[in-house]
């Protein structure tokens with residue numbers, strides 16, 4: 454299997470987390486309603502859509518932006534994107550126990566993300582892009598066992614990229630471009646990852662790209678680290694991520710000698726001092 458990089462996934466840890474949290478799952482749709490009303494109470498809605506529509510005289514399943522699933526008629530989706538909302542995400546969000554889709558893209562949400570997001574064990578899609586969130590990306594997000602898409606681009610997130618994100622074996626897309634991330638990129642120690650694209654462009658990440666990260670990303674198609682402060686040499690192991698289509702490492706201070714095996718590559722932006730062998 455030359456050219457790909459495998460490591461066995463160890464499910465035990467996530468399984469135990471999952472057990473611990475399911476005991477805390479809240480029991481019926483009334484809890485979903487309480488959680489959504491808490492969210493509404495933390496919002497300013499200049500178009501006055503939610504105050505009129507999110508009314509307790511009707512089922513939450515008829516509320517704008519809310520989708521219910523077959524699963525005991527609980528809330529499974531929340532889409533409040535492009536509504537000019539501002540405000541905060543309250544900790545009660547963690548009580549939407551069956552939520553699998555959550556998008557509040559393109560609003561003006563502020564503050565930091567509550568750790569309770571980590572209780573959304575069915576969450577597959579999280580899109581908080583184009584808001585004004587700040588603070589650290591909670592490392593607890595690494596315990597979301599079904600997360601496939603983590604979209605946090607164009608906010609003011611600070612601090613380090615949490616190591617725990619490498620632990621989400623279901624994750625396919627990470628976009629945290631256009632934020633204020635600092636520090637070194639964590640190396641991936643344990644997990645096999647199904648990551649398809651990772652975009653960390655336009656941050657302040659520094660130090661070297663850890664040599665081991667490409668050993669655990671056999672599915673990688675697109676990698677974008679441009680406009681950071683990365684230095685040192687690009688790990689040679691990137692050469693054997695064979696499915697890669699797009700690479701953009703421009704505007705860093707990287708060097709390297711790479712022996713590529715990239716039959717699907719459509720574009721590549723590295724730096725001038727790369728040598729191909």
Ligand SMILES: *[C@@H]1O[C@H](CO)[C@@H](O)[C@H](O)[C@H]1NC(C)=O
Pocket residue numbers: 480481482483484
């Ligand atoms: C939901 O559960 C609470 C207690 O946890 C109970 O008081 C309430 O009646 C239940 N609501 C429905 C709609 O079953």
Ligand SMILES: *[C@@H]1O[C@H](CO)[C@@H](O)[C@H](O)[C@H]1NC(C)=O
Pocket residue numbers: 505506507508511515516517
């Ligand atoms: C809320 O909006 C939905 C979708 O437009 C509509 O079907 C529902 O009747 C509205 N509910 C109320 C109470 O206005």
Ligand SMILES: *[C@@H]1O[C@H](CO)[C@@H](O)[C@H](O)[C@H]1NC(C)=O
Pocket residue numbers: 532533534535556
């Ligand atoms: C979410 O809402 C936005 C704006 O109304 C819409 O464009 C988008 O298609 C919705 N997404 C989903 C998955 O329904």
Ligand SMILES: *[C@@H]1O[C@H](CO)[C@@H](O)[C@H](O)[C@H]1NC(C)=O
Pocket residue numbers: 479484487488544545546547548569
């Ligand atoms: C929901 O979440 C809040 C804060 O995380 C908590 O205090 C509350 O007890 C939870 N349960 C219900 C049923 O609202």
Ligand SMILES: *[C@@H]1O[C@H](CO)[C@@H](O)[C@H](O)[C@H]1NC(C)=O
Pocket residue numbers: 463464465466467595616617620643
């Ligand atoms: C990642 O998962 C492993 C077990 O699979 C666990 O031991 C480790 O603490 C996790 N790392 C982080 C940073 O969450």
Ligand SMILES: *[C@@H]1O[C@H](CO)[C@@H](O)[C@H](O)[C@H]1NC(C)=O
Pocket residue numbers: 606607628630650651652675677
């Ligand atoms: C990440 O988000 C930015 C801003 O929306 C976008 O320009 C970029 O194409 C996204 N990256 C990927 C890999 O989709």
Ligand SMILES: *[C@@H]1O[C@H](CO)[C@@H](O)[C@H](O)[C@H]1NC(C)=O
Pocket residue numbers: 679680701702703704720722
């Ligand atoms: C690569 O990233 C730079 C930002 O450093 C951007 O200007 C350029 O358009 C990107 N190249 C491609 C092919 O997307």
Ligand SMILES: *[C@@H]1O[C@H](CO)[C@@H](O)[C@H](O)[C@H]1NC(C)=O
Pocket residue numbers: 454455456457458459689690691692693712
């Ligand atoms: C990946 O590439 C490195 C250096 O180019 C090589 O030594 C290593 O054996 C390769 N790993 C796999 C799993 O193919």
Ligand SMILES: *[C@@H]1O[C@H](CO)[C@@H](O)[C@H](O)[C@H]1NC(C)=O
Pocket residue numbers: 684685706708
């Ligand atoms: C770029 O990296 C080289 C070493 O690889 C170092 O000598 C140089 O100072 C760095 N330049 C900048 C602008 O950081």
